[in-house]
Amino acid sequence: MDTEAKHTERDRSSSPDAGEEEEGSRSVRASRLLRGARLAGISWRRAGALGLVCTVLVLLFSHFVVQPFQIPSSSMEPTLQVGDRLLVNKLAYGSGSGPQRGDVVVFDGTGSFVREGVAENPVSAVTRGALAALGLAEPAETDFVKRVVGVGGDRVVCCDRGGRVEVNGVPVEESYLHPDDVPSEVPFDIVVPQGTLWVMGDHRSNSRDSRDHLGEPGGGMVPVDKVIGRADWIGWPVGRWTGLEGTDVFSRVPDRVPDDYVPDSGAQESGVPDSGVPKSGVPDSGVPKSGVPEPGRTPGGAHG
Template identity: 50%
Template sequence: MEQPKRQPRKPGWRFALLALVLAVAISAVVRSLWVDVYYIPSASMEPLLLTGDRILVERTGPESLNRGDVVVFDGRGSFAPLNSGNGPVVDALAEAGRWLGLAGSDTTYVKRVIGLPGDRVVCCDANGRLTVNGQQVAEPYVYPGDTPSEMKFSVEVPAGRLWLMGDHRSLSADSRSLLGAPGGGMVPRERVIGRPVQIIWPLDRFAAVARPQPAATTTTTNGQ
């Protein structure tokens, strides 16, 4: 009597699991080297970025930054304590949510570069304008109705550091809020992760995040 032929095993779940592992691995490599996804948890960068936006961030070196660039950066040691953490399990879940673009990070921030190393940043002058190296800065990105800053300050940005501010000045906790802290609110340039290049979610806000031209300035004369 002829024996029935054995059917070859189907790849089944093993193939699906292998494909998933490979996809995750490739995604991890891409996100660690070229682009990453971040969740916007606050209104500090309105009107450019809204709470709940997911942005695609192009990883870039700090040497390529210009005044006016929007940057994502690691705030540990400047905006956040170096030992930030809530335990391994909670931290792992939070990191998974951040990696999936479902939640923000307690140590990652999005702000705009206002002062580069060596700059003197002052606010405000007699006309209520922010100045960099004695020149008034045009800031069309500031939230409508906000002033350049309700807090007065005059700072010189040290070598290797950045002065960063949010666009929604009345709601943004930024370099101004840390003037009395170690480092004076200045963020090390090497802490910059990259620049937002695309809003990818929600779909009705899908749009490129254009890199601005170097911030326009006008010479200040006689306080006018």
């Protein structure tokens, strides 16, 4: 009985049909594994292609519509903090409109804040540009973020008897300034040429802005066509998510300088000499007496 049972079991396991069935199951498993590997390869390729397409779309969106900018300095405190990621609206000034007084703008300072001809390694420039477009790197050394204080045709004077900046004869109460600052320790009296802007940082004692370039070609003015866009939102960090609302501190400023305007300059009465800048907005030859930068200022950027 035992011998017969063992023989039957041996015959059953070694039968040709059983071998074929086992071989067939191996083939099926191998086929399934191969098909799975092929599908996985296709999925990875599709995922890679999809990732590439998404990256290109983000870069295009960043280039033409909204671009993130990282804030590396304190020149715009308290409005903007070091490490903030701005979302800059590149469509803000379409249809013939231009920057308005009080706008926070990002601009290319080449030729106004930075001398022409400063070259960057092409490979590093492309890499940094791509990362900056995604908000993952600091902007170029030529990019700055400042607040517009004067537009084309404005006469901007500092300071009146109350220590305030005057625009077209109207003193401006700049509520956005850093609490430890005064509107300016450097007196100036300029007329902004058409097509340009007079810009200043909110942290006046720690901002390299139009005041620091009075004696240079261009007189510290930023051409409107160098404006990259208007800073409309803070997108990062999460705790700082907010929109940058416009300010109404310039609401009383007229569009043009009154014909009978005489600056209420406490600076000149206190013995501080006039800026040496004629009403044309073009500095006299040499550095104007008020165009000497404040000691201790640090470079700023979108930048300072």
